[in-house]
Amino acid sequence: MELGFGAEYDSFRQEVRDFIVAHWPPADGDLKSRANERAFVVAAIERGYMHRAIPRRFGGSEQEPDIAKAEIIREELTKARAPAGRIPGNGLVVPTLLEWGTEEQKARFIAPTLRGDIVWAQGFSEPNAGSDLAALRTRAELIGDKWIINGQKIWTTHAHKATHMFCLVRTEPDAPKHGGISYLLVDIRQPGVTVRPLIQMTRQKEFNEVFFDNAETPADMLVGERGKGWNVTRSTLKHERSGIATMTWSLSMFRDLVKLAKEVERNGEPAIRDPRIREELAAIEGELMSLTYSTYRATSHDIHGRDIGWFQTMPKLYMTELAGRIAKLARDIVEDDFTDMGGARLKWIERFMISLSMSIAGGTSNIQRNIIAERSLGLPRDRVQGAGA
Amino acid sequence: MNFLLSEDQLAFLSAIEDLLRDRCDALRVHKIFDIEGDAQFDAELWAGLVEMGVPAIFVPEAHGGLGLAMVDLAIVSELFGTYAAPVPWLGHALATVAIVLGGSEAQKARWLPRLASGEVLATVAFAEGKSVWFPGEWQLAGADGSLTGVKTLVPNAAEADLMVVGVAEGLALVEKGAAYRTERADSGDRTRPVDTVLFEGATAELLADGLAARDRLSDAAAVLLAADAFGGAEHCVKMSVDYARVREQYGQPIAAFQGLRYQLVAMALATEPARGLYWYAAHSWDALPDKAAHAAAQAKAHLTDTYLQVTRDTVEAHGGIGFTWEHDTHIYMKRAMLDWVWMGSPSRHRLRAADFAGW
DSSP states (O other): OBSSOOGGGHHHHHHHHHHHHHHSSOTTOOTTOHHHHHHHHHHHHHHTOSSTTSOGGGTSOOOOOOHHHHHHHHHHHHHTTOOOOOOSBOTTHHHHHHHHOOHHHHHHHHHHHHHTSSOEEEEOOBTTBSSSGGGOOOEEEEETTEEEEEEEEOSOTTTTTOSEEEEEEEOOTTSOGGGGEEEEEEEOOSTTEEEEEEOOTTSOOOEEEEEEEEEEEEGGGEESSTTBHHHHTTOOOOTTOOTHHHHHHHHHHHHHHHHHHHHOEETTEEGGGSHHHHHHHHHHHHHHHHHHHHHHHHHHHHHTTOOOGGGGGOHHHHHHHHHHHHHHHHHHHHGGGGGOTTSTTHHHHHHHHHHHHTTTTTSOHHHHHHHIIIIISOOOOOSSTTTTO | OBOSOOHHHHHHHHHHHHHHHHHOOHHHHHHHHTOSSSOOOOHHHHHHHHHTTGGGTTSOGGGTSOOOOHHHHHHHHHHHHHHTOOSSHHHHHHHHHHHHHHOOHHHHHHHHHHHHHTSSOEEEEOBOSTTOOSGGGOOOOOTTSEEEEEEEEEETTTTOSEEEEEETTEEEEEETTSSEEEEEOOOSOTTSOEEEEEEEEEEOEEOTTHHHHHHHHHHHHHHHHHHHHHHHHHHHHHHHHHHHHHOEETTEEGGGOHHHHHHHHHHHHHHTTHHHHHHHHHHHHHHOHHHHHHHHHHHHHHHHHHHHHHHHHHHHHHGGGGGSSSSSHHHHHHHHHHHHHTTSOHHHHHHHHHHHTTO
């Protein structure tokens, strides 16, 4: 049992480090320059350090899957604060196109997406199709060589920055619920598409409503078969996935919490000296350590091709509940400042609310519970079809 | 990344589990639990485990042992937790650790081979009542080679041939036949009986490096309890899930009711991720000395708290049958109670963890 990646990866880590040192920070020292970032990403792809699952002919670096290498690259990039090669907008479209797209679609969209020239929004949720996504009603009709789209999407992240949308639309109105859906690619910079920002409870604008009013997209922008869109959405990038990156977010939030407890004074002493605060802080740390080391265990099992077991379905819900617990202890520490939206503790007030978004986005906590019940505990499927799908 | 068990470890566990499945099924555990009078351990089962080399795990090869590590002790403890095994493991394993860590060459040579072979049964005496558990709190004095005073919650003291006793000066060895009496406590957990030990001028020999070893020893205790708690909690979750699949009400398995499903999910979510924490605590004990005390305190606090709550949830998941003496749940709940109490409450361990973290 060991926590590192083992000696066999030491030389790989050194190679990555040498590469980063040679390329970042850029020669002119401008860390914000888009051109510098792009040059770094291009060089990293060339070396096989980014977009490893994507074939070279589509702009990726086409490497053998190796979770340890992917993790080492991520760690070293983070440490050096170098560009991580994240796809702007919603990159889920890339694995979908790789699995289901036509050669033309792949050639036209994947490389520009990796470069950030095309930015995608995801058009799945609708006002009446949330957890029950297959209830969606936005319809598309094939008229001549164009799809004509009418309807509304909601919770569309960064649609105001996006150039394109991959969306689910109903093309076969007479087919059963899941069978009437198709997956379309749409250029959203057109008169038939209106993007209206939604203001969140935190006053931030991340999400949008998107209205289609006779919007158009060419007939060959259909991904997969007509009426088979539900299956098309099933593809995700399985290659080299590990939960370590998402866990890091919880770790940094916890570090901030400890810092807060040291800064804030009560009765002339730092709050962290208060036994109630200390005990809850330690209790939260115990859960965080559970998540951390079970994630290392899961990653190790993945690398060695062993079954992860029950934990597989649990990180999202665990992290959601942990984030809520962290936010509540921060509330207890800041006390009166908890209502001051213009004060120094605004970040924690926002986190108190943002931690709730985790329980909604990407599958609500109750949907997560259904998934754990069915896939990990092996309980019979929920009677309402698809609830834990 | 290799944060996982080796093929050898899995094979060893699998062999032990075969034995437990065969000789430590629920009926057998109930039978031992319900023995008239003072609680007893399962001598036949223990003999089987001795034969497999279980007491030899932590003993160095030079002294006739397997030369394995804390991780190995911990994963075996998990298994005993899973099966609620009525064996004198906790005290014996910790006494072995104490002598490996703190014994002189002569003390090791004298005791370790016999601990490894099971010829000598040993235990440890830490608590002194009023929540005194930790080395820095021990009042019993052993400098002059004799002990007078009381230790409480000592596992299997009545049966033990050798006791490692926590004293102000470090750790002391007391052999059977010395001047002490034991009184078996009426403790809830009848799978792991505990005694009050009254020392009346008992001859004692200090472990050569006992003072240096005793904090590591108490961390080891925390790790092994956490591991036991994980095994027990996971078993309770599985038992509850299995029951929900077969028990029918309103014409369907109760597992179909979302309220109960979510309760089962909450139990599993509290339990399964905690495996990583107890593994880490055991691994830190072996390999990351700077982290070990903190990790052990966190594991003991989190796992034993979780275990006790999960046993409560298990009763709820079973309904009336779960509240009866004939059901397994109460045995696990009582083990969870001992895991919670022994070596200090979760709350105390959290405050210690906060200190270790430098908060």
